[in-house]
Amino acid sequence: MHILMLSDQHAASAGGVQVSIRLQTRFLERAGHTVTVCAPRMHPSHPVDPHDVDTASLPITLDREYSASLPGRRTDAALDRAMAARPPVDVVHVQADFWQAVIGYRFAERHGIPVVHTFHNHVEFGIEQVVPAPRLAVRAMLWAQGLVLRPRLSALRPSAWSYLDEFARRASELVAPSRHFAELLRTRGIGPDIEVIATGVDDDLIDEVRAAAASSSGERRRPVFLWMGRMSAEKRLMEFLEAVRLSGADAEFRLYGAGLLLGKAEAFVARHGLGDRVVFAGRVPYRDSLVALASADALVQTSIGFETQGMTVFEATVVGTRSIVSDPAIAGDLPEGAAWQPADGSVRALADTIAEVAGALQSGTADSLSPGAGDSLLQSTQTARMIAVYERAIRAHSRAA
DSSP states (O other), rough: EEEEEEEEEEEEESSSSHHHHHHHHHHHTTTTTTEEEEEEEESOOOOOOTEEEEEOOEOSSSTTTOOEESSSSHHHHHHHHHHHHSOOOOOEEOOOOOHHHEEEHHHHHHHTOEEEEOOOOOOOHHHHHOOOHHHHHHHHHHHHHHHHHSSSSOOOSSSSSHHHHHHHHTTTTTEEHHHHHHHHHHHHOOOSSSEEOOOOHHHHHHHHHHHHHHHHHHOOOOEHHHHHHHSSSGGHHHHHHHHHHHHHSSEEEEOOOOOOOOOHHHHHHHHHTTTTTEHHHEEHHHHHHHHHHHHEEEEEEOOOSOOOOOOHHHHHHHHOOOOOESHHHHHHHHTTSSSESSSSSSSSHHHHHHHHHHHHHHHHHHOOOOTTTTGGGGHHHHHHHHHHHHHHHHHHHHHHO
């Protein structure tokens, strides 16, 4: 098969979906398939990858790392020219929610190709968190979507969910990265048949990562907790730091990532004298993040209601590290025994759990994960399941034709 994947952001930019797309590509090719990845052109310098077909774009962030393409006839023609030099596409896999999703559906319609759509983002929650006028933003999205995808197929009341449903109505197969997000989509009228395929963890790195973590581990004076992610409001970074302060735990808290709240977080740590406990480790390569997870005593996941999947907690589970999971929906997607859960979503409850886990780790009474607990989350397993979805989409499309 030749699979054309589409992503709203270039695979060379920072982000979990981008890392996953490169990983999916490698394992699909290992299974004998061909992959092309179509995304907006990335403006900063980055390595050239032969899998990429970039569409013309405009930067949308100050650092110019992220960009957007404008769907329409000019982009259609450019993509058609680029794809004409490659083998015929058998299936389009949309892993986007905005501009590149539209570009993908337009390409599929022009060429009579089935679409598999993976819903990665909780669009409604994201808009409410980052846009000052969310209702107006949704209306603008629906208006723009209606200009470039016709006729309108969704019968849902205008909302962020009807926006996603417009894509779903055009797809042959629907995929969600977790059970809880698939169920949320169904309750909002999208589906009902949604395959759950998690974002996988790189099989090739696991043994290497575990060995590296074992060689670097030694006697610790205190437990090590990790926090990983984009430093933005929806990730509840500041709530996490307040919980660290309230917990009084004698532990080291290493924060991996960057974002708009980094300066505010550093100021909070300085103001409250937490510099002996909190370490800002910055952004690190994927392998290094896995080694850090494997070396840590626990990961702390703090966002609630935002994530469509628990990518970092999945990774932690695979490398054998338990997590404190604030979002009960994400905890429900993990193998039994992989997570500690705060009593509720409050900062106080999180602080109490941090203190409790730190105490159990120091006393040696904390349960450890059973070997192989996260094997079902490996990329090889997810790729085999996705190939079956692709084949099903192609068969269904052929019958309909």
